[in-house]
Amino acid sequence: MTRQNNSISDITHLGNQGTEYTFDYNPNLLETFENQNQHRDYFVKFNFPEFTTLCPITHQPDFATLYISYVPEINMVESKSLKLYLFSFRNHGDFHEDCINTIADDLIKLMDPKYLEVWGKFTPRGGISIDPYVNYGKKGTKWETIAADRLAQHDMYPEKIDNR
Known part of the structure; x- marks a missing residue:
């Protein structure tokens, strides 16, 4: 995984009818393209309701x-x-908190974003759910302060839990 300015022609997965799926952790699958709106700040949000990983113990x-x-x-x-x-996390054995931090680290290394946050809302097992959250703001920018403030205020008003 290298940080570079990729053009659309460098993207290999999108539109590929022969996509091979791997279920072993692989950050080299990540690809980038150039932001066409560098003149403004804006959020991009992904919701991934089908994340699976393995408990490293059981x-x-x-x-x-x-x-x-x-x-x-x-x-x-x-x-x-x-x-x-x-x-690729499907067969990866790691604790919830470690998975979320690994994802954040990989995306920061890949994109060098101004700001990033990753929040995992895991379904309960053994009567308890775990919801790790991590964020990052680029050092020396306003986003470093925003990240610190966001972390301090994180989950001040948690949602109603109804067993997900």
Whole structure:
């Protein structure tokens, strides 16, 4: 996974009828394209209701809805490559919190966004749900302060839980 300014012709997954799905963690599946609206700040949000990974101890599947939001600078993540990347966690054994941090780290390395947040809302297992949240703001910019404020205010008004 390298950070570069890709043109649309560099995208290999989108439109490929021969897509191969891998279920072993693979950040090299991620692809970028250039942000055509670098003159303004805006959010891009992905909702991924079918995230699965494995408990590293029991090897039982864990299910979550992931929310990924970011403010792009130059590079943006291509959505099909993101989907394939998230599918690659299927046989990956890691704790919920580690998965969310890994995803954030991989996307920051890939895109170098102004701001990014990843929130996993895992379904309950053993009577408890875990909802890890991580964010990032580019150092030395207003987004660093926004990230700190957002983290401090995160989940101040949690939603009603009805067993998801």
